[in-house]
Amino acid sequence: MTESYNFDDILNRQNTDSLKWDWLNKFLPEAPEGALPLWVADMDFPVAEPILEALTACLDRKVFGYSYYRSEAYLDAVTGWFKRRFDWSIDPESIYYSPGVVPAIAALIRILTESGDSVIIQRPVYYPFTDKIVNNGRNVINNPLKLVSGRYEMDFEDLEEKLKATDTKGLILCSPHNPVGRVWEPDTLKRVVELCKAYGKWILSDEIHGDLTRKAIRHYPLEALCPEYKDKIITCTAPSKTFNLAGLHLSNIILNDPALRKAWSEEVDGRLSIGMASPFAIVSAIAAYNQGEVWLEQLRAYLDDNIEFVYDYFKNKLPEAIVHETEGTYLVWVDLRSYENDPNKLEEKMLKEAKVALDEGYFFGPEGNGFERINVACPRATLNEALERMTKALLK
Ligand SMILES: Cc1ncc(COP(=O)(O)O)c(C=O)c1O
Incomplete structure (x- = not known):
């Protein structure tokens, strides 16, 4: 039933x-x-309900030792979700755990830029983007959204100007956009990629809200739309926002570039040791993606x-x-x-x-x-x- x-x-x-x-x-x-x-x-x-059942079953094990997320069941659940829901074929090798999207953004800023470099954001936007850039000694470059007939749109001319600067290393894209609520159309997303490609800049696509569109509206994962640029696209996904699991601290960061994967492991495992998920987070993510x-x-x-x-x-x-x-x-x-x-x-x-x-x-x-x-x-x-x-x- x-x-x-x-x-x-x-x-x-x-x-x-x-x-x-x-x-x-x-x-x-x-x-x-x-x-x-x-x-x-x-x-x-x-x-x-299936998440509650998975958590109860985990509780019944009575032991909560160190856990690791990379089982076949876990990777199948994540890849299956994005294939079914968005026709996005994620390479299981590209899935990396982070306790949250914000910690991942902080780690990536540290990996992809140096002190004094700049990162573009599109205000008004989720404020931890600014905090993580500034608190890590990098500069925020604002490419403000503009209102066109009462609707927020990207300002591509301004974006291009800002991408040209050599100390600007990349863009944090909020897709869907918090707080303005836009779900970017394929043409807009392709234009962003085109511009970033022209100047060789990476795009960190925060898609944590991607499952939560209005029934009649579809979200397009950036990597699925522009696979030819996937080495420079980093996608942040998570079951936390979608399934109300934020307190369990689990997100999946999609890293395609082998050099970036290596740098990620050095930062996240080597320097910070934050690469291990809780058993409750793991079972809840599997249940959410398979049965949610x-x-x-x-x-x-x-x-x-x-x-x-x-x-x-x-x-x-x-x-x-x-x-x-x-x-x-x-x-x-x-x-x-x-x-x-x-x-x-x-x-x-x-x-x-x-x-x-x-x-x-x-x-x-x-x-x-x-x-x-x-x-x-x-x-x-x-x-x-x-x-x-x-x-x-x-x-x-
Ligand atoms: C755009 C965006 N990114 C990230 C987060 C938070 O991510 P996490 O809790 O995984 O760090 C939020 C939460 O509101 C958000 O709106």
Whole structure:
């Protein structure tokens, strides 16, 4: 019998060491008691039944010794998923474990660049890209997205100018894009590759949100689209965002270039010793990729409805807001400047008056001033409560 999941149930995540629910104050020190957290990008939904069964079976083994991820079953699960879902044939030899996409990006910046080199990002964008570049002593070069008829697009002229510089070594691509929610079309992605190829630059394609597109929209893995450039394309994938497993710390980094694989092993195993996954992460990834599709399709339908609910809500109650279309991710990017132009005052209104914790637009770069990022991966009742609170504070 096909399992039917109920995403409306409200799970109590308090007192579970949850970053999103219990550690709000560590990152948002002004957060008042009772703030509703729609910030960190994880979901307030239980994971798929086959994953729970795999984790229970792992628990039943009663021993949790050092584990390694590279079994045939593991590699088959990962390659099978991407072949079935995206018609992408990943070479099993190219799959490398990392405890997360962000640690992998940090390691790759260290491997692929030297101190003082520059890396391009496309703001407004997931802020750890900036942190990892800057904290490793490299420079951020911004190729900002531009709004064309209200839709975010890449600025290719500017990108080309920036790729020309000899100290610019590569580009971190966010595909799908967090926070603006774009799922890049094949033509856009091919153009990015064409330009990077012309100047011999690598592309680090962060595709962690690739499984989470709207039902009618398809994500295109960059490597599958441009296999001829695959030695210079590094793809970051993970079951963590898709299946709500972020706390288990497992991602798969696709490295094709033999020299890069060697450099990766020297950094990740040789210098840092962070190349071994937990047994819980391994079994959950195998279960997710082999048996998680039923849950994922039901989740995507629920997210589609939540996103429509947000669009309708703003249209009816806060019609001056500009809500950008979420083609992928479970994040909605809203321009609230018509209600409050000052980003600090907007933050105060949301956090202290509305008691809703969101990722502030300015976290993603100055292009996000006056915007909010709303995580809609929660039961509709929670989402409704957050929107009501926000509306009250904005219309006061
Ligand atoms: C674009 C992007 N990359 C990476 C991550 C986090 O990856 P990890 O938890 O595997 O480090 C996120 C989480 O929100 C994200 O949005």
